[in-house]
Amino acid sequence: MEHIWMIEDWEKNIDFNDGNRKTGLRLRFDKDIDPEVRRACKEFAAFLRREYFFPLRVVVYVKNKTKIIAMDGDRVYGTFTWWEDDYEIPPYIRVAAGDYQDKCKRWGKDSALTAILLTIAHELTHYFQWINSLTLTSIGRERQATKYARYVLDDYAETREHP
Template sequence: MKRTDSVKYPRPRLRVRCERGIDPGVRQSCLNFAVWLRSKMEFPIRVVVYLKKDYQIKNRYSKELVSATFFAPYDKTIELYIRIATGDYEELVSQRGEIDALWAILGSIAHEIVHYQQWIEDKEFDETEAENKSEELLDAFADSL
């Protein structure tokens, strides 16, 4: 389905919602990344990023446990969402350090944002493109800090 001017879309913009219990540093880093993303990209159809305190979340389609998911409805008048598991943050900090732990979570957001772009453009989901473009997004974000 291609977008046309005659279709009414839901509200635009990227939003972030945090569950209680999310590490404050994770929360603030994700909010900062979202502010930066909004300044660099267009979000013509609202997408909400839900930060979950779970270690992993269940993929709605495959039922497997994953660290991030993107809900992409067939109907482009339905608002979509991204869910990001942050429950392994402390474990990641002990394994990789704080910066790399935060980077892993931001990388999950960036990856799902690329899938959002693919969805907006009516493209097939391409994991290689999502990996490459998410790294480019993170590099650009790091350069802006």
């Protein structure tokens, strides 16, 4: 089975001939985000950029919040926001990292950072599902996102001792 982060079905959806398309993965941090979270996210993003192509720019906003309120009102750790079939408007991801210190006390630093990176990878899997027009049930989307987030983090873990 092909890795969905590497499928190129997006070529059918996005017209790159107009010259205005921005590609890549970008990070934006709330100014008071923990420096360790900032470092770990930047290193993870550098790895992702080396390994994968992001055909339409996606910005990950790392928020100094315990949870984020999703469009349906649920309080969650991460969200992926897009506009159905409109590839003109760039998608974005929001990730909650405001409880990092609490997670450190409960789980230890490595596990706390891994939880944040897993959330990023989970939401990025939703990005690849969307950009490649994958047809899945909502349960299927979540299961696939969880599976690929772990897969990507396992690959990343092979490149270092600690997140």
